[in-house]
Amino acid sequence: MSLVYKQIIVAVDGSKESEWAFKKAVAIAKRNDAHLNLVNIIDTRSYAAVEAYDRSIAERAQKFAEELLNEYKAKAEGAGLHHVKVLVEYGSPKSMISKDLSRKLDADLIICGATGLNAVERFLIGSVSENIVRTAKCDVLVIRTPEDDTIQ
Template sequence: MVLKYEQIIVAVDGSKESKWAFKKAVGIAKRNNAVLNLVNIIDTRSYAAVEAYDRSIAERAHKYAEELLTEYKQEAEATGLEKVNILVEYGSPKTMISRDLSKRLVADLIICGATGLNTVERFLIGSVSENIVRSATCDVLVVRTPEDEV
């Protein structure tokens, strides 16, 4: 039996670990001729208090996410990968990635970095990657090393 991935989600947030996850996801998607879904979740809980004073913060976060994903999409396509989607979503990354998006996209693999940008949240309530591993119904690859490290 040969395991072949068809729908891959890679969660990126601008951290170096998510960049490593992206690089490894591109390689896996190419080897499997899979669809690569580049995802950034804008955590609405982080902006709730700040938005009372600055309404443009959500717009700036969305613009940053789109620019980041567009850059990653171009990089993936430059390697010869043909099926690349970008998704910017709002909500809790912990539930959006492993439950909502994985079901909607019928994902068979989720790839994420071992750590991300939000150290305070990780300390207080656990990491996004930890939650994905616990709650996903498909395979999960948590990336801890750069692409070129063995």
């Protein structure tokens, strides 16, 4: 059994929590000389009803995701990583990350932020990070945002 990570997935969505997850992922990828896969899942459920009214919503979501991931990719490469890949996917973040993408990328570590949904959504459907922990076939690191959430 290897104690070195080779394929790391970090899920980012633009939140403070995912920025912390990204920073930890870069540090771990550097220590392990690993491939870093920056992933944003556009949750189709969150805009399906609105899209019937506004067709450009999917295009804006795609543009936001690409800009976010490319910005993170530049930061990761600036930190010295040589193997950085960006992926924008559509679907449910809960199942896409832990099942589809982890298998497709042969991931041995998934890193994500601890929060994202509000308390009512977490109660009703559970958090994405909780679902990833329960269903992933590889190690999962859930990053908590410190009380003083100023990113250095």
